[in-house]
Amino acid sequence: MSRNMLQNLLLAMRQLPDPAFRRPLFFGALGALAGLAGLAWLSAWGLGAVAGGDGWLAAAAAAAGVVLVAVAAWWLFIPLLLAVAGLFLDGVAEAVERRHYPSLPPPQGASTAVQAWGAAVMAAKLVGLTLVLLPLSLLLPVVGVVILWAVAAIFLGEGLFEGVALRRMGRAAADALRRRRRFAIWGLGAALALLAAVPLLNLLVPVLGTAAMTHLLHRSA
DSSP states (O other): OOOOHHHHHHHHTTTTGGGHHHHHHHHHHHHHHHHHHHHHHHHHHHHHHHHTSHHHHHHHHHHHHHHHHHHHHHHHHHHHHHHTTTTTHHHHHHHHHHHHOSOOOOOSSOOOHHHHHHHHHHHHHHHHHHHHHHHHHHHHHHHHHHHHHHHHHHHHHHHHHHHTTTSOHHHHHHHHHHHHTTTHHHHHHHHHHHHTSSGGGGGGGGHHHHHHHHHHHHHOO
């Protein structure tokens, strides 16, 4: 972990008690849990219906669906969390800038709606890739987990950085800046992906990542 990346993470962690961080934390967790509960119910219902709907075979299929979703939930929780929390992360970036970079002019980039849509698209891509790679992680646990972690690192890093960059600039400029700083972004994304694997601490990933990426944006300017 580079010194700058560590500093960005530490600055973000020190601001976690900020009231602006609570709303995305609460609604993101609530929405992700609701999404996983719905997915578990649909899987159990679908497998039970395929197996015949009644009897021990249907019950076994329904139980298998719940177990499968429980395994998938380990990797799907973060994209679901990001999709919901993305609606509220603009306030996190604003709080970081207000505390650490008060001389910045008001943001003139993309609207909150555009940022939220970007977070939803990132989450959808991450869900899709996770579902594709999940069988590999079951067949080849070590290789599969490493690949899933690398994919999560890239998507988390680029998605969160894009969200904070779009507050300050247009799409073309944000994309160009993301490409120039991709190794720093991927490194920070890798640290966040590791945090995402720890129950309860994974709830902090959207707000902590947004705050750290805001520091990366302005401290590397």
